[in-house]
Amino acid sequence: MTAGLGYVVVALAALECVLLVIIVMLRVLLRRNRRRADQFRPAAELAVASYLAAGTTVIPATYPAERAIWRDVALEAMSDLSGSERAALAHLLDDLSYVSDATSDLRSRRRTTRRRGAETLAAIANADSLTALATGLHDRDIQVRMTCARALAEASGIEEIPDIITAVIRDVRTASGAVADVVLALGREHPDALEPLLRPDAPAEMRSIAMAVVSEIRLTQYAPMLRECLVRGDQNLAAVARGLGMIGDVEAVPALIGLAEDESHKPAVRAAAVAALGSIGDPSAAGSMERLVRHENWSLRATAAQSLSGLGNPGRGVLERAARSPSNEVREQVQAVLQS
Amino acid sequence: MITFGIVVFVFFLAFIVVHTGLLIAAEVELRRYSLRTKAIGLRHRVRSPLAPAVSILVPAYNEAAGIADSVRSLLALDYPRTEIIVINDGSTDGTIQRLTEAFGLHRVIRPTPPYLPHEAVRGIYAPASDLRLLVIDKENGGKADSLNAGINFSSYPLFCTIDADSILEQDALVKTALPFIEDPIRTVASGGLVRIANGCRIEAGRVAEAQLPRERFPMFQVVEYVRAFFSARTGWSAIGGLLIISGAFGIFSKGAVIAAGGYRTGIVGEDMELVVRLHRSCRLRRRPYRIVYVPDPVCWTEAPARARVLRRQRGRWHRGLLEVLFIHRRMILNPRYRVVGLIALPSMLLFEALGPLIELAGYAVSIAALLTGVIAPLDFVLFLALAILYGQFLTLGAIALEDATFNRYPAWGDLRRLLGYAFAESFGFRQMLHLWRLEGFWQLVRKSEWGAMDRHGFSDSNPVSPSPDTRPG
Numbered sequence: 131m132t133a134g135l136g137y138v139v140v141a142l143a144a145l146e147c148v149l150l151v152i153i154v155m156l157r158v159l160l161r162r163n164r165r166r167a168d169q170f171r172p173a174a175e176l177a178v179a180s181y182l183a184a185g186t187t188v189i190p191a192t193y194p195a196e197r198a199i200w201r202d203v204a205l206e207a208m209s210d211l212s213g214s215e216r217a218a219l220a221h222l223l224d225d226l227s228y229v230s231d232a233t234s235d236l237r238s239r240r241r242t243t244r245r246r247g248a249e250t251l252a253a254i255a256n257a258d259s260l261t262a263l264a265t266g267l268h269d270r271d272i273q274v275r276m277t278c279a280r281a282l283a284e285a286s287g288i289e290e291i292p293d294i295i296t297a298v299i300r301d302v303r304t305a306s307g308a309v310a311d312v313v314l315a316l317g318r319e320h321p322d323a324l325e326p327l328l329r330p331d332a333p334a335e336m337r338s339i340a341m342a343v344v345s346e347i348r349l350t351q352y353a354p355m356l357r358e359c360l361v362r363g364d365q366n367l368a369a370v371a372r373g374l375g376m377i378g379d380v381e382a383v384p385a386l387i388g389l390a391e392d393e394s395h396k397p398a399v400r401a402a403a404v405a406a407l408g409s410i411g412d413p414s415a416a417g418s419m420e421r422l423v424r425h426e427n428w429s430l431r432a433t434a435a436q437s438l439s440g441l442g443n444p445g446r447g448v449l450e451r452a453a454r455s456p457s458n459e460v461r462e463q464v465q466a467v468l469q470s
Numbered sequence: 471m472i473t474f475g476i477v478v479f480v481f482f483l484a485f486i487v488v489h490t491g492l493l494i495a496a497e498v499e500l501r502r503y504s505l506r507t508k509a510i511g512l513r514h515r516v517r518s519p520l521a522p523a524v525s526i527l528v529p530a531y532n533e534a535a536g537i538a539d540s541v542r543s544l545l546a547l548d549y550p551r552t553e554i555i556v557i558n559d560g561s562t563d564g565t566i567q568r569l570t571e572a573f574g575l576h577r578v579i580r581p582t583p584p585y586l587p588h589e590a591v592r593g594i595y596a597p598a599s600d601l602r603l604l605v606i607d608k609e610n611g612g613k614a615d616s617l618n619a620g621i622n623f624s625s626y627p628l629f630c631t632i633d634a635d636s637i638l639e640q641d642a643l644v645k646t647a648l649p650f651i652e653d654p655i656r657t658v659a660s661g662g663l664v665r666i667a668n669g670c671r672i673e674a675g676r677v678a679e680a681q682l683p684r685e686r687f688p689m690f691q692v693v694e695y696v697r698a699f700f701s702a703r704t705g706w707s708a709i710g711g712l713l714i715i716s717g718a719f720g721i722f723s724k725g726a727v728i729a730a731g732g733y734r735t736g737i738v739g740e741d742m743e744l745v746v747r748l749h750r751s752c753r754l755r756r757r758p759y760r761i762v763y764v765p766d767p768v769c770w771t772e773a774p775a776r777a778r779v780l781r782r783q784r785g786r787w788h789r790g791l792l793e794v795l796f797i798h799r800r801m802i803l804n805p806r807y808r809v810v811g812l813i814a815l816p817s818m819l820l821f822e823a824l825g826p827l828i829e830l831a832g833y834a835v836s837i838a839a840l841l842t843g844v845i846a847p848l849d850f851v852l853f854l855a856l857a858i859l860y861g862q863f864l865t866l867g868a869i870a871l872e873d874a875t876f877n878r879y880p881a882w883g884d885l886r887r888l889l890g891y892a893f894a895e896s897f898g899f900r901q902m903l904h905l906w907r908l909e910g911f912w913q914l915v916r917k918s919e920w921g922a923m924d925r926h927g928f929s930d931s932n933p934v935s936p937s938p939d940t941r942p943g
Contacts (some may be wrong), residue, residue, distance in 0.1 A: 131854065132846065132848055133851050135849060135852040135853065135856065136852055138856060139852050139855045139856050139859060142856065142859040142860060142863060143859055145863060146859065146862060146863055146866055149863070149866040149870055150865060150866065150889075152870055153866065153869060153870050153873055153885070156870065156873045156874055156877075157873060157877075157880070157882070160873070160877055161659075161880070242505055242507070245505070273506065305652065305653075306652070306653060306654060306655060307520075307651045307652035307653060307654060308652065310518075310520050310654075311520070312520065314519070314520055335655065342520060343520070346519050346520065347519075370615065383751065409553065424884060428583060428584050429583075430585070432581065459581065462579065462581040463581045465579050466578070466579040466580050466581055469578060469579050470578070
């Protein structure tokens, strides 16, 4: 036993020595990288700023480390720029052959390199990079696929849309956040493209994201589709109601009143309909709200009180009447709204 | 004696298997995290209108000294939509007056939502300006009770808990919220890395320069935190068995927490209890879920610098742990709860709750065995060396992971001090902590208040007192 224990102790001590060497080597490496960044970064930042301000000629970086720092500085600057300045910087990066570098990075076997390539191409997003980004839609790494899809959604023409749609539907279950970004970009640049994502046969997660995007950017063209969902009794009624409210669709008011008053639905769904009625601001909802502001459910009552403040004079009249209610809860709720 | 020796040996073997596994899982997870965040444009994420809004809950008990600075630094955080809710838990030091003066608050009418029970609200205050700030003044009920009140009054789908005396880095919120942005359907809670602020240069409520503490006890705790956050917590998160999100800093889904019943009052470890209950509630409702630890976001907090305070803190933490394990005893070894029931909770029971007892008894029995000649002196020395070396191996592994990812203490002098303290902790500090933790068993029958700490605030010159609950384990 003693010998066995001795061997284990020696092995563990040796392992710790190896760990110590690894720590020291890591630190040496990190210090070297920091030194390089300190050496090259200020010059790169100055060159980018001078180029943008006065169109000063940029001397291409020679060392690989310098090139990498140059790229990082330019990409950081691009995330803060828009319009002609951004286009000018993208043009410069293309001239300095960063697009061809990133295109070959996208073919690398290493995932990190491919991700870096996709990010660079997505930031530059000129004609050459779009061709490379389109191939990235079929990459085996989800992050590369979504980066390419977002860039294409923001910058490409309609011919790439079917491939983008296929990619987002494929990845919605595993990367819903990244997919939401792509759908948002798609909605902003190509609003018509969201139609297949809202259809009843689309995956539920996909429809939910598409509805959130339609609401967020208030795509009025989808109001009839959302109304249809409301009438049909969609499985995500709260999101549908929210969307109609954000769009401000007056034609949806009768259906929303119906949903708000329907006791068979959950309070959260009904509250979403009540909030939507408040956002639309149609005074015809005041009668229904007058009943709901006295409802026993707290969230329904609170939302109704809040929504009444968006219905103009009829809403204010209802609030003032409710402020004289014998119920303490109702009075308190209404007074809070009137005070704000 | 021999039977006990076998028990200690099996315990030690199990400890090695579990903790080496966690270290490996942490390495994989940290590498994955670094790769992912290097490629994600954080600025792009922050600006996305689809990023969920977050209510920041700041429970405060006698925090007059530093509350205004804390709120100002929270108001300056990088995040698209936040509101700050300070919950004054019956302070007697003029916390409310301090806030009123600093932010021009006035009393407003707000009905109390009925989602979670809490002590009576005395008044609600809001600024006349557009600042997204709400102050709830309520009767004293403890930290958990304050958080329940904050959840009730919050308007957003996510809430973040932060101790009033902690400091968040500028991008800490967006990094911790990232799991919710990336996987909004499944993520129910996300915790961030907590570091020790003792020794750091603090200016205007921000850590201007990260430095290691000069005092002995905080320095030992830095080593402890590095090991806990970079090895244990990251490892548990990687395998889906994360049981603790520090009360000092975490983001939660409001809906999931309300569905689970909110914070449990009357116990010490309310942060751990909530996380365990979230696991339980999601499993019972068959809801797909993730509770994750994000190894990068930094919340700076003060560690106890005095033995008396550290002793009280560790006793309280241990009592909290025992309470949680007792409350959720049916989950232990229950296959319904998968990793949490079969690995995480049993490990917590064996290595954290009973560990101090077994280890201290192990020392006593080993010495007795040595003195009575049951074991040879060489075996005794080798076993002791094995225990010490393994503890140091875990610490070195965690330091290597920290270096490879964030390297917040880059100077060679910092490394020397970290390694020195990692070596020294096995000779006295560790055993002392175990003794103090055993006091947690006694504290189970003696209740104490959560806010009984003397606070001075994070101003540039003031020394600061420890956070009530920032456990690293």
